[in-house]
Amino acid sequence: MTAAARLADLLHPFLGDPLPVRIRAWDGSESGPEDAPTVVLRSRRALRRLLWYPGELGLAEAYIAGEIDIEGDLGEGLGRVWRNVRERGPALAPSLGDRARAAVLAARLGAVGPRPAPPAGRAALSGALHSKARDRAAIHHHYDLSNDFYALLLDPSMAYSCAYWTTDKPDYTLADAQRDKLDLICRKLALVPGARLLDIGCGWGSLTLHAAGHYGARVTAVTLSAQQHAHVTARAAELGLDGQVEVQLRDYRDVTGGGFDAVSTVEMGEHVGEAEYPAFARVLHDRLRPEGRLLVQQMSRRHRAPGGGAFIETYIAPDMHMRPVGETAALIEDAGLEVRQVEAMREHYVRTCAAWQDTLEQRWDEFTALVGAETARVWRLYLVGGALAFQERRMGVDQILAVRPTEDGRSGAPATPLAWYAPEDPGPTG
Known part of the structure; x- marks a missing residue:
């Protein structure tokens, strides 16, 4: 045989x-x-x-x-x-x-032998789960891979989250879909010139810079990644937005102050942890002024579906925790906020992952020269597997819009969401 x-x-x-x-x-x-x-x-x-x-x-x-x-x-x-x-x-x-x-x-078959050494790229975290030091190490493992790597993979805005595809026209690109996602968030948050936005888990600043540059917002951006902090700070200066953008290298638990008109957290809540999420939701509540708005974009899973799985948790996002979207909405309301809208974006992530994978394959030699073949293969498996998980409804992603109501129940929210989907182009404010 x-x-x-x-x-x-x-x-x-x-x-x-x-x-x-x-x-x-x-x-x-x-x-x-x-x-x-x-x-x-x-x-x-x-x-x-x-x-x-x-x-x-x-x-x-x-x-x-x-x-x-x-x-x-x-x-x-x-x-x-x-x-x-x-x-x-x-x-x-x-x-x-x-x-x-x-x-x-x-x-x-002659295949018996000692335990093979694992390939490069395994996360090696220590310390108490979701302690500040361990969370910092988890973020460093994934997001500090290399700014050059992410610049190769992502669109020019460096948006590393689910895009929002508004048309099937052949000349409509990932960059267009990311721009439309950023506009949708800014409209949902009702950003206007001078509005104060707190962007928790700001990544490479796509939302921070868009909100400041196109909506005139004054943005406090927070990240645990040293490379992201350096990138957003430099880009804000290059765009002449350093007077509107403050970038903080700190844990969300160390953010002080309040009275923000809006708070955003885009695909950061998955890293918070199961036990820590109620406290995280209270932080979101406490940073908002009454009638201020919160936008959470976050991945979810079905009740009986697995979360990230052994590969994702070992190589991509250690300590990540996802839950069904209804449970996240309940935790947000338990913190004193009122959920006004939940928008499912699952199919959009299938297209986003596919676009990233296309870039990876087209520029394969550049990626392997930069990070090595094993890391490039980690990312190929991650993007292909991620698209499949969203396609098969084992994972989802949603935008949850909430408000901090006043003591007498005023929300400050519009009666309908029409303006979010049929907006006038705000144009650049600078």
């Missing part, structure tokens, strides 16, 4: 018969449907890694290390495997009996 046939026999209990993918082993032998994406095991080391790290993490690390590859559409291959596992019921991680069978097979 060939190596591929033995591997296929081992995988049938997990993935069904016929297999959702074709297998090609290191000896050139193949097994499985001819019209399916082909999983290529380039060495026996891939099987050894899966014995030591069974399940999602082992598969991901074998791919990152280049021991496993997929010929054909990576997203289609991942999607087929996920659907077969989900339909058959058992988890991807094998039982002890299955691992014993795999060990026997590995011995026959």
Whole structure:
């Protein structure tokens, strides 16, 4: 029996018969449907890694290390495997009996050996969960990879969050969709010249600079990333907005003052933590003036769907926590805020991830020269897997608009959201 046939026999209990993918082993032998994406095991080391790290993490690390590859559409291959596992019921991680069978097979194939070293890029955090020091290290792991890396990947505004696609016209780009997202946020927050905005988790300043430059807002931007802080500070000066923008390198728990007309936090709440979110929501409430508005853009998950998963939590966003959107809305209201609107944007993230992946593939040589092949493969897997998670409704993303009502119940919100979707172009204010 060939190596591929033995591997296929081992995988049938997990993935069904016929297999959702074709297998090609290191000896050139193949097994499985001819019209399916082909999983290529380039060495026996891939099987050894899966014995030591069974399940999602082992598969991901074998791919990152280049021991496993997929010929054909990576997203289609991942999607087929996920659907077969989900339909058959058992988890991807094998039982002890299955691992014993795999060990026997590995011995026959000459793949038994010491534990393989993990590829580069694993997060190595220490200390109490969601302590300030650990949160700073988690942010550093992902966001301080390199400003040059993110400049290659993102649109010119450096928006690293779900875009908002308002048309299917062929000349409409990711940059256009990010601009439309930023405009939508600014309109929902009712920003006008002189309005005070607190942008918590400001990233590379896309919303901060847009709100200041196009709406005349005075913005306090907060980040834990030293590289982001330096970038936003420099860009504000280049654009002549340094008089309107203050960038703070600090934890959201250390932000002082209040009376802001608006508070935004765009895809930062996932990093706060389950136990810490009620206190985070109170911070958002306390920084607003009465009738001030809050915009939370945040990823969510279904009630029974997994969160980030072992790969995401190990390589991309350690300590990330997602919950169903209804639970987040309830926590915001528990803090004394009133939720006025929730807008689902799940399909928009499928398109956003696809646009980022297109850039990654088109500029692959530049990315690998900058960060190395293993890190580039981490990002390929991350973007393809992320798009699939949103497409299959295992994850979502939503904009939650809330207000801090007055003691007698006034919200200051309009009766309808018409102005958010049929606005007049505010134009630049500078």
